[in-house]
Amino acid sequence: MNTQGKVFKYPDNVDTDVIIPARYLNTSDAQELSKHCMEDIDSEYVKKVSKGDVMVAGWNFGCGSSREHAPLVIKTCGTGCVIAKSFARIFYRNAINIGLPILECETAAEEINAGDEVSVDFDTGIISDLTTGKTYKAEPFPEFIQNIIKAGGLLKSLKK
């Protein structure tokens, strides 16, 4: 499994309220919600993102609410992966449970620039910045979590 695309870069503490504002949470329709992905921090994101693009952010990405709508809209609007220095714990859990690939890698998150072309190999955790020629290695997930991802999410893993 891998993704390749251009980078959108965000700061520390990107919260779930800017990822998907609660004023839209009167529906659980992922397609409709995804029109508002990142709206309060980057109103251009939805217009500019192409399938496979990569979000790169600082510490504590996804802090705040437990709304699963947050990783869901990021995934639904085509984002291939989120790389951050760290993730808030509920977002981390939710991303795994719904099958949005996420990677923790401090150096990559620090050095990769907005607009760079990046490819990510989820099996090895290797992140390649094709624009700068640098490569990074993210921490692999524990085996237990890898099994959830391989099954295609938590509920599918339970059904096995």
Added chain:
Amino acid sequence: MGMTMTQKILAAHAGLESVKAGQLISAKLDLVLGNDITTPVAVNEFNKAGFDCVFDKDRIAIVLDHFVPNKDIKAAEQSKQCREFACAHCVSHFYDVGKMGIEHALLPEQGVVTAGDCIIGADSHTCTYGAVGAFSTGVGSTDMAAGMATGTAWFKVPAAIRFELKNSLPKCCSGKDVILTIIGMIGVDGALYKSMEFTGDGVKSLSMDDRLCICNMAIEAGAKNGIFPVDDVTRAYLSGRTEREPVEFKADPDAEYEKVVEIDLSKIVPTVSCPHLPENTKPASELSDIKIDQVVIGSCTNGRIEDMEASYKILNGKKVADGVRCIIIPATMAIYKECIERGYITAFIDAGAVVSTPTCGPCLGGYMGILAEGERCIATTNRNFVGRMGHVKSEVYLASPATAASSALTGYITAPKED
């Protein structure tokens, strides 16, 4: 090596003699919770995965609280979906309009959570129940669906930070000032993935409402859970209230903590979190030039009876400043009724405030007090992120009920009087 209080509860629910930080476990759940925003997503996942029944109809709580009484047609559809699921599966703890309250005020009040429990909830403030000595943590809707189907959840056993509380609070301060001070000290990811365990001689001076407020905002420091030891205050609160027998767990004397932070409660001052992160704290006294347009007193953080009482003491016989909209939201129907019986609601209305039935409403920018561009609100809620209460260019300042009520009278951020 000894275990923390959280680790002991997790070990017991995983059927293990002991656990250690970092270990992945599967634990039995005493309660699985969801609200009108997160339950519809969970129900869709539950049905899509082909589960026919819930693991235990008495161990699931569904509370309609975010957008009820329904704010619009779409919200009404979501409530309807929750209602139909609750009915189809005979969910015994289903709280609809008339019975509902803000989930994290309601479930402790109704005795649905108790000491020693292991609880997940599809709401980030589920960490509130640590106040009664439970392990309780927020998760997403898929975890809720899995929990409803299997009665279990996976956890990575958390390490812990111990907060050693000393002495007692000045009269003008409450639990909110304690937790805002702590978040200001350690930051919004200062306890990421960890437990916040509150201990020390100062614990006994904190009321249950103070403890519920403190644990409620553990998530705002990134924590997995916040937890208080079970003492006489807890026992008095739980006695005659809870459905299940409380089970008391105690940290081992040699439990391992990543760090110990000492908090002298007598040195706490009225504290405010400035936009746009809960860690941007300042003493309220340094913010007296900040003019406000709105005051919100309520939420799962501060909509309890002591919060109403603190507001009443300040607002009674006074007038909300011209140009300030003061919105007061008791968190449950029982608190609402108690406010009526004690005369608080008449006093609030006479002061120029409005009083709503229980709802999360404005806290998350849903309805019942949305801010326009450039407006400022001082609120007893829990988050002040960009756009949290409305327009992306509006601002939220987080404070205690006493500070919020004092500010309502002056129109500027105002620390409550010291006596």
